[in-house]
Amino acid sequence: MLLGSPTVTREAAVWRRRLGGNPFTVAPYALSCRAAFRAHRGSFDARWRRLQQLAPLLSSTAAEEGGSLRFVPEAPTCCQAHVYLRGDAAALDAARDAVLRERGVRVYSRLRGAAVGPEADECYFELTLGPRHLEVADAVYVGAWRAFFAALAGPQPGGRKGVGDAEPQS
Structure with missing residues (x-):
């Protein structure tokens, strides 16, 4: 309209x-x-409130993992927001794909723009919560984003794999 x-x-x-x-x-x-x-x-209000809960949770999860994830607007005003990630688009997509392979969770569908935020190394995607997203537990979101930032960071002490780490050859 x-x-x-x-x-x-x-x-x-x-x-x-x-x-x-x-x-x-x-x-x-x-x-x-x-x-x-x-x-x-009938689900718009519930989805908006859910995204308002998730935004600070996921932003703090990113910070705990040494990553950068920010919502615009910071406090979502509806059930859709732009989410900015710092990093090279190809590396971000590789980390996303690693989480999908390992956990069966796609943290975002596709990046909508690169180098579009106030920082030159930011990319963003649109996050829209649909009715089924209301059924997903916080632990699933947090676990997937922790895995994303771990994959993005590369090899970690204790054997966690990062983006580009090859599986051992037998």
Whole structure:
């Protein structure tokens, strides 16, 4: 839904048409959005409150592990926030993939941008809590992010593996 002055909505309509949008092409998306909204509207408040609980928990977990994870906004205002990580995008993705292999948990889907935060070495992803995320225990989130930062840090004393550590050859 586009809200604004008549001038803004008039100009947006022109661009929507130039880009191929009209009621016939956008109708399936509009209907899908309406159906999803109706199905999930009762869970928005609970998902927002859950993300408000998770944001400081995950940020402190990152700090304990020597990593950097910050939410924008710091106190989420809905069930979606941007999460910034420090590091090279390829290394971050490799750590994410290691956690997925080892724990079956994907800490994020994909990085949306690199070098876009106030720090040149930050990347971000969008975190949106869906209805099923309400069922996930804090320990699962914390354990997955601890494993992520351990993988990102590399080999650790005590035999923990980091990103790029090869399995022993037999």
